[in-house]
Amino acid sequence: MKKESFPLKVYHFYLEGFKGMTSLGKTLWAIILIKLFIMFVVLKIFFFPRYLNQFETKSEKQEHVSEELIHRAITP
């Protein structure tokens, strides 16, 4: 019988692991996937855009932050 290559062994290991999962394991995976969907598709895209991405270039970003840091200071 032909010996399995290492990547194939790993693939079968995971495949059998997922196939033989208990109902608890399936529930936990469902929770993980729903959670990741909510986090990355809903929250990240609609509620948590990177604030500085409204500026296109790196120099615009640093200009914005420097303006913020300078203008928020308490002047004597």
Added chain:
Amino acid sequence: MIESIDTSLIDWSRAQFALTAIYHWLFVPLTLGLGIVQAIMETIYYKTGDDFWKKTAQFWMKIFGINFAIGVATGLILEFEFGTNWSNYSWFVGDIFGAPLAIEGILAFFMEATFIAVMFFGWNKVSKGFHLASTWLTIIGATISALWILIANAWMQYPAGMQFNPDTVRNEMFDFWAVALSPVAINKFFHTVLSGWIVGAMFVIGISSWYLIKKRQTKFALASIKIAAAFGLVASLLTLWTGDGSAYQVAQKQPMKLAAMEGLYEGQEGAGLIAIGMLNPAKENYNDNVDPFLFKIQFPKLLSYLAERDLNAYVPGITNLIEGGYQTKDGQTALSAREKIARGQKAIKALADYRKAKKDKDEVAAKEHRAILDENFPFFGYGYIKNPKDLIPPIGLTFYSFHIMVILGCFFILLFAVATWLSYKNKFEDKRWLQWICLLSIPLAYLAGQLGWAVAEVGRQPWAIQDILPVSAAISKLNTSSVQLTFFIFLTLFTILLIAEVGIMIKAIKKGPEISGK
């Protein structure tokens, strides 16, 4: 011109970050602590070949899996918040924060993810030795994950190994090891991880006690308690030791936090450490001459020893830190808050002048302003402080969090010692009162960890980065309502996750381990 930032935006941004961190820290400590307990149990199985230990380890592994699955990636929300709510901070810290987090993501996360699969899927498929190695590597991976996050947090408490670049408006790391191996980072790592071990140990003892109360799975419960109690005792003693180290670092690097932790308003030589005390709510100002305590019991001279390793050393209080003028350890006169604020304003003005000179291509002026900026940069953040009183963190929250945490820490040492003694004398099974105490102490272990974070984070206010950047300058200019909305979204999401975790765990615990007999 002073740009006005709504204080409610600052408070809501703080509240949102605190909420996320609090919930995240409900999942992490159990992973860190329970992971070690289950690995010890599997090691015994590996050594003895006794199937009982395999089943025991498998049961706790199941509980570990539930906690891991529900908690995994909850910390990523903190990173979302950095990019959205804390954009000035995120830009300002540059690669110093990015590097440890990137290492965490690449090394530790993938290490965890790889070996956790072998841990759960590998029973009877890989060799006993490889399975055991995977179990240990999973928990080592989780601990390394925590290491990099804690290094990043420690840098915010003690910004070392960096230099501010006014061209990029970022801090640039010039000494990775000064960041990674700063004494604050090392103490924080061990103290925090060990507190997670206490949670893990307390959880195992508490749940096992429940089985004893219910007169179920007695052999399993007593064996689990024997391991967890000894582990918890070691962890709690080491936590005490690293806690002392952490407090010493606080005294050296964040003296205002130490003063708040102790409610110390007037500095003194041979200062006592408060054992129990009640703050006086009538005290409103650091200089109003109202006694800060309604009552207090203290250990004489112990605060001086804790802060300076000298029973008679001088420990500055809040008033001294605000008014300055006292002699520091290196023989210099301490600056007052007003002097620091003036130097901070000078630093920010120098930044503005430097950037203008650069735009005007006036290199000579730029060099002069750069020199002023570099000289005053250690006080940069003070330039955003309106009133010296704003430098005082919330005293009540910091003081009570610290003291309740210490009391709980001492309680755990005692509880683990009693549990270890009785379990090794085979007398734990008869002590119903102790079983109830152990069961009811599970939430106290979580509480102690949360209080520790409250001391660390509330006690360093108003700073996002100690002395360099206050929270008011770190936040993005968002609508307060949008931060409120996401606060409540998180509250709902995390509460659902927590209910799911508790529900699934209770079901698994009620079902119990697959060990036949009592």
